[in-house]
Amino acid sequence: MATELERIIKLTRGVPPDEALPCELVGECCAQALADHGEVLLQYNPATGFAPLRELLAEQAGAPSDALLLGNGSIQLLFFLARVALSEGETVVTERPTYDRALTAFRTLRLNVVGVPMEDDGLNVDALEEAINRHRPRLLYTVPDFQNPTGITASTAKREAVVELAQRHDVLIVEDIPYRLLRYKGTDVPSYRELTPRHTMQLSSFSKLLAPGLRVGWALGDPALVARMAKVAEDAYITPGLLGQGVVYEFLRRGHLEPNLRTLKALYTPRLEALLRGLERELPEGTWAHPQGGFFVGLSLPPGADVRDVARVARESYGLVVSDSGGFFPDGDPSRFVRLPFCALDENEIGQAVARLAWAVDDSRKGGR
């Protein structure tokens, strides 16, 4: 046991494992993209991105290409969107908890961020309505599929209720869906864009579907808003990283995405199952989401445990590093919440990690070590 514990386990980052990165195929696609489009990919270009990829993604979404903006990952596109759609001091509503980097983006722009609690099937709609009436937000930021950090997917009924509120109060729904295609079981729920295209800006990314280092994300919505985002993008970097976009284009053109998704699902499904089994076994007094895809399971610690103390004991006594839960909370109390990312660890490490977490919870509830 002592030697096992000497190995530190990081239960912190929602990144793909190295073995999920298709280096060889990316190399081939890169060579082909350069052979076919080298002078474009290596040159300054419009800030909207590599035109063939823009057109392909827009066509797949059934949208005109001017509704789609390619950028260096979706988080920066969220930043551009918030910059053009909102002024300092205006309100954004988010889920609570939510994606920590989205909160950082909103705070950097000095926006007022109001959290609405998550339930097992998505936002608490009554609390959302109350927040809308009280704070008159312009924008709702949501990760409706396999949410980061809880793993929760919003039900169709919840989405319809949110759409009704957004339409009635003229709130822009920003749906951030980088995990949507990583469904390991069950069936898709309609996206917000499908339910209310006029009130939705959709963000997504190839970071979890192919490779984060390529830095290719996109935004899809009202062309007028997309044009304003593109202007901010141009002022920020002139042209996004086109080579990555050329690689993604070639990867899609060759039909590699579907097999890659199958490989990722085969890799991640047993990891999710190992985590859920570990929680049943080790932390039966906790409660957690039961995601059918994505990268994360959100855990509510058993009563009497505080995540700050649990994280300290886990690190100091058991060599387990867990995330700072405060980062996921726009407001409210993070003390019972732990985000458990499961894709970057193998089944054995996941079993170990949950056991160590349970020991830390036990110690912490008994008054610490």
Ligand SMILES: Cc1ncc(COP(=O)(O)O)c(C=O)c1O
């Ligand atoms: C909900 C969500 N949005 C956006 C991102 C970042 O995506 P990108 O790498 O495209 O910037 C992540 C990454 O973890 C995420 O979880």
